[in-house]
Every structure is written in C-alpha cells, then in structure tokens.
Amino acid sequence: MKEESDLMQLQINxxxxxxxxxxxxxxxxxxxxHDAGLSNREIARQLGVAPQTIHNEIIRGTVKQKHKQNGKDVYLHRYSHDHAQMKYDQARLKCHRPSKINQSMAFIDYLYTQFFNHKWSIDAVVGYSKVHQLFTPEEMVCTTTLYNYVDQGLLMIKNIDLLEKLSRRFHKHTITKFNRILGRGIDERPASAEDRKEFGHFELDTVQGKRDGKESVILTLVERKTRMLITALLDGKDADSVCYALRNILEQYGPAIKTVTADNGSEFADLLQLGIDAYYAHPYSASERGSNERHNRMLRATFPKGQSLDTATRKQLSRAQDEINHLPRRAQGYATPAELFAKETAAVCG
Incomplete structure (x- = not known):
C-alpha cells in the first residue's frame, strides 16, 4: 500500500x-x-469534499469507450470530466426553467387552452394577455422564453405544433393563368387600398385540396385593414362557382366592399359582371396579395394540401374561419379581426 506522500498530488489552484x-x-x-488510480476517498481528501460527492460524480460522468485489443473489441468504463460537465449543465438548465413555469402555471394553462382549443399562436396569447391585463407580469412568460421552453421540451406544445416555425414551403397552387391581366391592374388600385388605413379593400383567392382542378375548393376573401377572413366552399374552381358564391357574399357584406384584388386565374374572369370594383395582381406575383397568402396558410392547418375538399363541410369551414378571425394579431395591438370588422361595418352600415 502506498504511503500518503507517495500518492499523486492533484494540482489544485x-x-x-x-x-x-x-x-x-x-x-x-x-x-x-481517477485515471491515476486514486481512490474516491483520496480524491475527496485532496479536493476537500465528501467521499460521497466523488462517488456520485464518477457515476454521473462515467462513459463506455470501445478499444481494440488483440483484434477484438474491448469496452472500458471511464470517468470523463467533459461528459460530466455537460450533464451538469443540462441539469442546471432544466432545474431553473421549471421554477418559472411553476410560478406561471395559471398563465401556462391559459396558453394551452388558447393554443390547442382555439389555435392561437404563442405570441397572440402573450400579447392578448398583456393588453387585457389577464395576468400580472410575474405570472407571465414572454414570447421568446416560451419558444425556448418549446425547444427544450418543457411544454406540452412541440415544435411540430407551431405552424409558423415549420420550415415548410407553401407553394402557390399552379393553375392556368392568363399572361395578360384580366382587367384593371393593381397599379390602378386606389392609393387608399395600399396602406391598409381605409376599410373595405379585399383580397380574393382560392384554396385547393387536390390539384386536379375537378374537386371542391375554398374561396377566401380577406379585408386588408382588419384582416377579417370570409370563406365559401365551392363545388369547383371555375368562374361560375366563384360568381355564385360572391353574389351571396355581396348580399351580406355589399356596402363594406369597396375594392377586390384577385390574381389572374381564369376563375376570376367574370368579377366585373358582378359590379365589383375589381383589380388584378401582376401574373405570378403572390406577394401582392400578402393577406391572402397568410390566411390561406392558416386554413391549411385544418385543410392540408393534398387532402380532398370534397369531404369538407360548410360547418368545418365556418369553424376554421371563426378560429382565424378570433385570433389576436400583433399588428393590430392584439385585437381580433372579428372585433375590428364589427366596428368598421357598424360605422359603414349604421
């Protein structure tokens, strides 16, 4: 047995x-x-800690390593300070986060309700709660921190549930379009429609399920100022079906509709026959109807691309429309499109 003076002395700074x-x-x-063969008790003595501390630490940081010996695989168990430090850092990260979550459980429960039942975004829940003072600042968690919690797996919400975080490509549906603009171009649209300050300017589009052109489609109409979404389920993607649906929409919302901007799809060829002040975006310029594009993506959460819309019901579409219209929007001070649209139509219709 080695004398204490013969044992390796650790360089303790x-x-x-x-x-x-x-x-x-x-x-x-x-x-x-450990590599030098010192006992746990000796390492503990030199470091000035309890032997049990060293015992626990070595168990936590031991890794399995493979070596070749005489042409055969030999497995050795060895303490790795890098592995032990990594596990410690991970444990520290997790032990700090839940303490804030536990303090904010009422807010987290509200987040789950709005996210899963009403399809609100995380930011919408945070913003709406702040604006309406539903919780004290100490009870709430900010948007950035909540997204970090999701990444760390600390919430019931997973990254796959976050539509806006998915790196999907929502390709524009490829349909036959006219190379010429059907009527007046978007450049002729009133300036008041550009800055979203005046109510009554709409964007028009369709959402397909399967891309064979023979099945049902969803007509979408979005008011630019309030972001209010109006939808209709069409039997087909043709001008007659579009006009039939728009006549019903005009009967209900006519006084509120000042202009409509559509793309150059053949299904929108007869808008002028309805007496609509219609304008057409440049060919292949989906960005000129940004509100349509965003709301179409939101509808895809309920009606995925590639899934036939022949089985969709008007009740399902109405429910999806209501969820979107009752989603608080950051750009509007976390008011909902439904609230803003109701105020605007009340002013227009008296």
Missing part, C-alpha cells in the same frame, strides 16, 4: 468552497486522479 457545486476544473482533477 483554488480550494473548494464548501456548499458549492463542483467546478469544471475540479471535474478535470477528478478525471486525472
């Missing part, structure tokens, strides 16, 4: 502070001592 966690440097010293 700073004495261990009682009651504090092991440092990265101390874990490195533990690895050196």
């Amino acid at each position: 700073t004495p261990h502070i009682k009651g504090h966690h092991l440092t990265d440097h101390e874990r490195d010293l533990i690895q050196q001592g």
Whole structure:
C-alpha cells in the first residue's frame, strides 16, 4: 500500500468552497486522479469534499469507450470530466426553467387552452394577455422564453405544433393563368387600398385540396385593414362557382366592399359582371396579395394540401374561419379581426 506522500498530488489552484457545486476544473482533477488510480476517498481528501460527492460524480460522468485489443473489441468504463460537465449543465438548465413555469402555471394553462382549443399562436396569447391585463407580469412568460421552453421540451406544445416555425414551403397552387391581366391592374388600385388605413379593400383567392382542378375548393376573401377572413366552399374552381358564391357574399357584406384584388386565374374572369370594383395582381406575383397568402396558410392547418375538399363541410369551414378571425394579431395591438370588422361595418352600415 502506498504511503500518503507517495500518492499523486492533484494540482489544485483554488480550494473548494464548501456548499458549492463542483467546478469544471475540479471535474478535470477528478478525471486525472481517477485515471491515476486514486481512490474516491483520496480524491475527496485532496479536493476537500465528501467521499460521497466523488462517488456520485464518477457515476454521473462515467462513459463506455470501445478499444481494440488483440483484434477484438474491448469496452472500458471511464470517468470523463467533459461528459460530466455537460450533464451538469443540462441539469442546471432544466432545474431553473421549471421554477418559472411553476410560478406561471395559471398563465401556462391559459396558453394551452388558447393554443390547442382555439389555435392561437404563442405570441397572440402573450400579447392578448398583456393588453387585457389577464395576468400580472410575474405570472407571465414572454414570447421568446416560451419558444425556448418549446425547444427544450418543457411544454406540452412541440415544435411540430407551431405552424409558423415549420420550415415548410407553401407553394402557390399552379393553375392556368392568363399572361395578360384580366382587367384593371393593381397599379390602378386606389392609393387608399395600399396602406391598409381605409376599410373595405379585399383580397380574393382560392384554396385547393387536390390539384386536379375537378374537386371542391375554398374561396377566401380577406379585408386588408382588419384582416377579417370570409370563406365559401365551392363545388369547383371555375368562374361560375366563384360568381355564385360572391353574389351571396355581396348580399351580406355589399356596402363594406369597396375594392377586390384577385390574381389572374381564369376563375376570376367574370368579377366585373358582378359590379365589383375589381383589380388584378401582376401574373405570378403572390406577394401582392400578402393577406391572402397568410390566411390561406392558416386554413391549411385544418385543410392540408393534398387532402380532398370534397369531404369538407360548410360547418368545418365556418369553424376554421371563426378560429382565424378570433385570433389576436400583433399588428393590430392584439385585437381580433372579428372585433375590428364589427366596428368598421357598424360605422359603414349604421
């Protein structure tokens, strides 16, 4: 048995502070001592910690390593200070986060209700709660932190549930379009329709399920100022079906509709026959109807691309429309499109 003076002496720069966690440097010293054959008790004595601390640390940081010996695989178990430090850092990260979550459980429960039942975004829940003072600042968690919680797996919400975080490509449906503009171009649209300050300017589009052109489609009409979405389920993607649906919409909302901007799809060829002040975007310029594009993506959460709309019901579409229209929007101070649209139509219709 070696005398104490013959044992390897660890190069300790700073004495261990009682009651504090092991440092990265101390874990490195533990690895050196362990590799040199020092006992847990001797390592503990030199570091100035309890032997049980070293015992627990070595269990936590032991890794399985494979070596070749005489042409055969041999597995060795060895303490790794890098692995131990990584596990410690992960544990520290998790032990801090839940404490804030536990303090904010009422808000987290509200987040779950609005997210899963009403399809609100995380930011919409945070913004709406702040504007309406539903919780104190101490009870709430900010948007950025909530997204971090999702990434760390600390919430019931997963990244796959977050439509806006998915790196999907929502390709524009390819349909036969006229190379010429059907009527007046978007450049002739009143300036008041551009800045979203005046109510009554709409964007028009269709959402397909399967792309064979023979099945049902959804007509979408979005008011630019309030972001209010109006939808209709059409039997087909043709001008007659579009005009039939728009006549019903005009009967209900006619006084509120000042202009309509559509793309150059053949299904929108007869808008002028309805007496609509219609304008057409440049060919292949979906960005000129940004409100349509965003709301179409939101509808895709209920009606995925590639899924036939022949089985969709008007009740399902109405429910999806209501969920979207009751979603608070950051750009509008976390008011909902339904609230803003109701105020505007009341002013227009008296």
